Amino acid sequence: MWIILSAIVVVIAGIALFIHQPQFGRTPKNERQERIKSSPNYRDGKFQNLSVTPQLTSDKGFIGSLIDFVFKKKEGLKPEKAIPSVKTDLHQITVKEDILVWFGHGSYFIQIEGKRILVDPVFSKAASPVSFVNKAFEGTNIYSAVDIPDIDYLIISHDHWDHLDYPTVMELKPRIRKVICGLGVGEHFERWGFDQKDIVEMDWNEEAILDSGFEIFCLPTRHFSGRSISPNQSLWASYLLKTPESKIYIGGDGGYDTHFSAIGKRFGDIDLAILENGQYDMGWKYIHMLPDETLKAGKDLRAKNVLPVHNSKFALGNHAWDEPLRKVSELHDKADFSLWTPMIGQKVNIKDSVQVFSRWWEGL
DSSP: OHHHHHHHHHHHHHHHHHHTSGGGOOOOOHHHHHHHHTOTTEETTEEOOSSOOOSOOOTTHHHHHHHHHHHSOOTTSSOSSOOOBOOOOGGGSOTTOOEEEEOSTTOEEEEETTEEEEESOOOSSBSSSSTTSSBOOTTOOOOOGGGSOOEEEEEOSOOSTTTOOHHHHHHHGGGEEEEEEETTTHHHHHHTTOOGGGEEEEOTTOEEEEETTEEEEEEOOSOOOOSSSSTTSSOOOEEEEEOSSOEEEEOOSOOOOTHHHHHHHHHOSBSEEEEEOSSOOGGGTTTSOOHHHHHHHHHHTTBSEEEEESOSSOOOSSSOTTHHHHHHHHHGGGOSSEEOOOOBTOEEETTOTTOOOOOTTTTO
16 A cells, blocks of 8 residues: 555645756736636636537547547548658748748747748647657648747747747847737746746737737637646737737637627728638547638638648647648638638738649648
C-alpha cells in the first residue's frame, strides 16, 4: 500500500512540476482576475459562449470519444506525400504591398496599408507542450521566427496550443510592438516578460484604436480555452480589423452561431473573412465549423472574399487531411463571394479579388 501511495505522490508531483513550466502560462490573478469576474461573459466561475455549447455531442461520452480519437483507424488522416509550399521572402516585401501569407492551420501574416500583422503564429514542429504529440505534416513547417519581419500587431485568438505557441512567441518577442488578445490571455504574456503597456486585452464587443486609421474590435466566437487544468479562464475571440481602406474579419476558432449574422449587420460588407475550416467532427459540432457552415458564415458576414484556414498542417480531427479544402471548394459554387485557397507560403494580393488559386491538394 505504501509503495502504491508513494508512486501516486511521485506521479502527481511530476505532473505539477511539468505544468508549472513557463509554456503553460498562468491563470489570471489580481486586477486582471477582478476584471474578468466583472465581465458579462464570465459566469459560474468561467467564460461562457453566447449559446449553450457542449464541447462533445457524441452519445459515446467523453471517454468513448477520446478512445475513438486516439485508437480508431481513420483513412487519409495524414497526407502520403509532403505538402507543397512556397517560401515567400517576407523581408523583401516592401511595406507598400497589401499581401497575406498563410503558414498552414490558423497562422498567417498580413501586411496592409503600411502595417504588419501576425495571427496565431505556430512555427514549432508540434501543436502541443511535447514535441511528439500533434506533429506537423511533412512540408508544412517551412517558416520560422527568423523569417518574420518586425510586427506591428500580434493577434491571438485564444490560448490553445495550436494557436498560442510559446517558443514562437518568445523568439518573436523583441520584434512585436503590440499584442492583441482576449481578456485573460494577457496573463500568459506577462508571465513571459511582455510589458503590460504593450498588451491590448479586450472583452467581447470592446474596441481599441491601434494607430491613426487602424481600429480593432474584439468580437464573439463559439469555442473554449485553456492550456492546463483550469479551462475557460481566458476568453476566446474573433476580431474585426478596420484599416483606413479595408475591413478584415479574423475568425479564430469556433462553431457556427448567430454571431456571424450580427457581425455582418453591424459592420456591413467585409472585404476579407478568414474563417476556420478543419479539425471538425459531428462529435464536437458546436466548437468547430463544418465546410458548409464556413460558407454560410461567410455569407452571414457579407464577405466579399473568404479564406478557409485551420487545415493542412495538423491532424486534430477525424476527417481526411484534404477533406476541408475539397468539400469547401465543391460547395463554393453556390456562394456569392470569392474563395481563396492558397498554398502554404504563397503570396496573396489582398486587394485582388479575381485571383485564381490551384487545387494544390489534389493528388497527394
